[in-house]
Amino acid sequence: MxxxxxxxxxxxxxxxxxxxxxxxxxxxxxxxxxxxxxxGHWVSPEALTAxxxxxxxxxxxxxxxxxxxVTGRSNSVAFLLTEPQQLLFEDPNFSVLLRGAxxxxxxxxxxxxxMVAGTPEERRRxxxxxxxxxxxxxxxxxxxxxxxxxxxxxxxxxxxxxxGTPLGxxxxxxxxxADDIAGARAMVRHLRDIGRQHIAxxxxxxxxxGGVQRLQGYRDELGSSYDEGLVxxxxxxxxxxxxxxxELLAARPEIDAVFVASDLMAAGALATLAAQxxxxxxxxxxxxxDDSYLAATMTPALTTMRQPFERISxxxxxxxxxxxxxxxxxxxxxxxxxxxxAST
Amino acid sequence: MxxxxxxxxxxxxxxxxxxxxxxxxxxxxxxxxxxxxxxGHWVSPEALTAxxxxxxxxxxxxxxxxxxxVTGRSNSVAFLLTEPQQLLFEDPNFSVLLRGAxxxxxxxxxxxxxMVAGTPEERRRxxxxxxxxxxxxxxxxxxxxxxxxxxxxxxxxxxxxxxGTPLGxxxxxxxxxADDIAGARAMVRHLRDIGRQHIAxxxxxxxxxGGVQRLQGYRDELGSSYDEGLVxxxxxxxxxxxxxxxELLAARPEIDAVFVASDLMAAGALATLAAQxxxxxxxxxxxxxDDSYLAATMTPALTTMRQPFERISxxxxxxxxxxxxxxxxxxxxxxxxxxxxAST
DNA sequence: AGCATCACTGTGAACGTGCACAGCCCAGGT
DNA sequence: ACCTGGGCTGTGCACGTTCACAGTGATGCT
Numbered sequence: 001m002x003x004x005x006x007x008x009x010x011x012x013x014x015x016x017x018x019x020x021x022x023x024x025x026x027x028x029x030x031x032x033x034x035x036x037x038x039x040g041h042w043v044s045p046e047a048l049t050a051x052x053x054x055x056x057x058x059x060x061x062x063x064x065x066x067x068x069x070v071t072g073r074s075n076s077v078a079f080l081l082t083e084p085q086q087l088l089f090e091d092p093n094f095s096v097l098l099r100g101a102x103x104x105x106x107x108x109x110x111x112x113x114x115m116v117a118g119t120p121e122e123r124r125r126x127x128x129x130x131x132x133x134x135x136x137x138x139x140x141x142x143x144x145x146x147x148x149x150x151x152x153x154x155x156x157x158x159x160x161x162x163x164g165t166p167l168g169x170x171x172x173x174x175x176x177x178a179d180d181i182a183g184a185r186a187m188v189r190h191l192r193d194i195g196r197q198h199i200a201x202x203x204x205x206x207x208x209x210g211g212v213q214r215l216q217g218y219r220d221e222l223g224s225s226y227d228e229g230l231v232x233x234x235x236x237x238x239x240x241x242x243x244x245x246x247e248l249l250a251a252r253p254e255i256d257a258v259f260v261a262s263d264l265m266a267a268g269a270l271a272t273l274a275a276q277x278x279x280x281x282x283x284x285x286x287x288x289x290d291d292s293y294l295a296a297t298m299t300p301a302l303t304t305m306r307q308p309f310e311r312i313s314x315x316x317x318x319x320x321x322x323x324x325x326x327x328x329x330x331x332x333x334x335x336x337x338x339x340x341x342a343s344t
Numbered sequence: 345m346x347x348x349x350x351x352x353x354x355x356x357x358x359x360x361x362x363x364x365x366x367x368x369x370x371x372x373x374x375x376x377x378x379x380x381x382x383x384g385h386w387v388s389p390e391a392l393t394a395x396x397x398x399x400x401x402x403x404x405x406x407x408x409x410x411x412x413x414v415t416g417r418s419n420s421v422a423f424l425l426t427e428p429q430q431l432l433f434e435d436p437n438f439s440v441l442l443r444g445a446x447x448x449x450x451x452x453x454x455x456x457x458x459m460v461a462g463t464p465e466e467r468r469r470x471x472x473x474x475x476x477x478x479x480x481x482x483x484x485x486x487x488x489x490x491x492x493x494x495x496x497x498x499x500x501x502x503x504x505x506x507x508g509t510p511l512g513x514x515x516x517x518x519x520x521x522a523d524d525i526a527g528a529r530a531m532v533r534h535l536r537d538i539g540r541q542h543i544a545x546x547x548x549x550x551x552x553x554g555g556v557q558r559l560q561g562y563r564d565e566l567g568s569s570y571d572e573g574l575v576x577x578x579x580x581x582x583x584x585x586x587x588x589x590x591e592l593l594a595a596r597p598e599i600d601a602v603f604v605a606s607d608l609m610a611a612g613a614l615a616t617l618a619a620q621x622x623x624x625x626x627x628x629x630x631x632x633x634d635d636s637y638l639a640a641t642m643t644p645a646l647t648t649m650r651q652p653f654e655r656i657s658x659x660x661x662x663x664x665x666x667x668x669x670x671x672x673x674x675x676x677x678x679x680x681x682x683x684x685x686a687s688t
Numbered sequence: 689a690g691c692a693t694c695a696c697t698g699t700g701a702a703c704g705t706g707c708a709c710a711g712c713c714c715a716g717g718t
Numbered sequence: 719a720c721c722t723g724g725g726c727t728g729t730g731c732a733c734g735t736t737c738a739c740a741g742t743g744a745t746g747c748t
Contacts, residue, residue: 061472061475069407069413095439103460106466113420113456114457293434
């Protein structure tokens with residue numbers, strides 16, 4: 001049994017200390033230790049200190065598997081990406097969101113499981129895993145409408161908090177989002193304030209909330225002067241922005257400003273403008289959306305609507321933990337702010 | 345007992361099916377079902393098919409917590425970031441690595457836990473969690489030398505596979521890395537091949553493997569013509585590259601080529617060159633390292649050494665699973681390839 | 689015929705928790 | 719003196735699985 005030839009100080013073998021070991025050291029029962037572990041109510045002051053000391057001296061850490069087995073809770077949540085494209089990891093916003101969620105969860109001592117459900121095969125695996133109860137809830141990063149994963153999870157009553165309006169499931173799943181409509185309006189207003197007359201837009205995909213709502217804001221702000229010919233459809237990728245800008249330029253040479261629905265697409269648009277010898281902002285002013293770290297590094301530095309990503313992720317975590325604790329699904333809309341730089 | 349007033353088709357309440365339910369349906373014992381679950385050896389063909397049918401009809405999925413409790417294994421691994429800076433999520437390489445690891449792990453049906461250990465507090469939490477046996481192993485993304493987290497994990501005999509040579513722990517922890525020295529040599533050779541005479545370099549931090557080894561390759565290739573004055577120190581950030589380029593330009597106006605140890609820093613260097621009116625590649629040729637997706641989008645598009653990130657992450661996962669299964673720590677060095685674009 | 693071996697199957701004991709329950713002691717009211 | 723109840727504590731069971739072991743019947747060998 002004793003593999004170690006050297007004398008050992010506390011425990012002969014490599015076994016991790018259990019709640020029983022702690023109980024023995026503290027001179028109490030397992031039940032008391034358990035009570036200390038979960039809040040410390042209904043336990044006498046002396047027992048409390050004794051147990052705490054015993055925990056420290058034994059180096060005890062609760063076995064989460066055993067706990068999960070009996071409570072039926074895993075104390076972990078999934079960060080679920082359901083995008084089919086590789087785009088996900090090109091777009092810096094996802095990284096920021098992921099990091100923010102991990103941090104917010106870490107503060108609550110909840111581990112984050114990263115899951116990707118792009119292909120049907122992955123989708124099956126993920127829903128199996130999640131509905132088997134191996135996570136308590138899901139932070140959903142899904143943008144496209146009528147996502148089948150959402151339907152599956154909803155059917156199994158898995159707590160979900162989405163990022164951005166979950167098109168096709170409004171009212172059925174809570175979410176947190178930036179105020180896309182107001183943000184878009186603010187940017188268009190800004191472009192008008194600096195004297196622009198012909199303001200075009202490059203939208204996101206129109207089956208995503210950012211796509212439709214930012215277009216909506218653009219349209220709302222323009223009112224009667226809205227002109228469908230000034231709208232080009234993008235796909236949130238750099239290349240898409242590049243292409244959409246070229247289209248706009250070809251179709252409507254008179255435009256003097258463009259509101260681009262994401263910074264990444266704005267980067268593409270700037271590339272097109274540079275290639276065609278247009279000066280920014282003299283000839284054409286560009287406004288983006290997101291304020292990802294890209295924005296400040298572009299030439300010229302990009303004016304954009306700042307989304308409070310840290311806040312979004314922390315609110316998502318808050319909502320999800322509340323949902324898990326039995327609260328009703330809720331919705332949080334956060335304001336965006338204009339960050340003016342050289343491109344306008 | 346029957347809480348439901350409505351007649352139900354298969355199972356009265358919301359309880360998830362257990363191995364026992366499957367056994368009853370299949371007309372065998374728990375043991376047999378368990379054997380089917382873990383490989384299916386020593387079970388008769390008819391029992392096998394009966395169990396498989398029962399699993400399907402009951403919709404059974406094993407409870408991982410119960411399994412982990414008895415086996416002592418969690419069947420999950422951690423993706424651990426130990427960088428103190430925010431840099432981590434600015435650098436696109438991390439995203440690619442993360443995504444690759446998640447994919448490779450998903451194929452083996454093992455979930456990935458994302459953990460960040462920047463601050464001392466986070467460090468404590470992470471080591472507690474990991475050493476408590478809640479993950480079977482760690483994919484370590486740590487670059488700086490003598491990382492205290494590594495020491496802690498090593499002490500607890502946690503299986504680790506690092507990304508890049510783990511400075512300070514060589515020989516004690518397995519890793520997979522791109523061949524930095526050969527890569528750097530290839531780039532310098534390329535710059536010489538296109539006729540450049542005064543080749544400078546911008547290094548990574550000199551307490552990281554990429555920092556020292558790419559500098560080493562640069563020096564090796566230059567041999568006797570190596571000149572310490574042509575070396576500027578960077579920090580893997582865009583801003584650092586920007587600054588280092590400015591220093592070089594000021595100190596040594598004669599340089600006609602720069603090997604930059606990362607694409608992100610190269611982006612910064614290009615910004616400085618553009619600001620100072622230098623033409624790339626006519627006046628100064630720039631070579632990067634990584635071939636992150638940034639490289640192709642720069643103006644001019646960046647010549648760079650491609651690191652096989654997908655391969656790196658999949659090899660890391662392979663090594664880690666082998667390590668967990670009792671194999672010895674191993675090291676894998678992967679080749680880099682020159683990707684020539686407009687900047688040289 | 690007897691016995692060993694083989695291929696397979698069932699059973700009981702863990703694994704480390706939380707929780708319901710029962711029990712204890714002590715103070716205070718009848 | 720008795721009950722009541724509140725504060726605290728210990729005990730046994732359950733959670734769903736794996737694993738060691740014992741047991742089965744059939745086959746083949748001596």
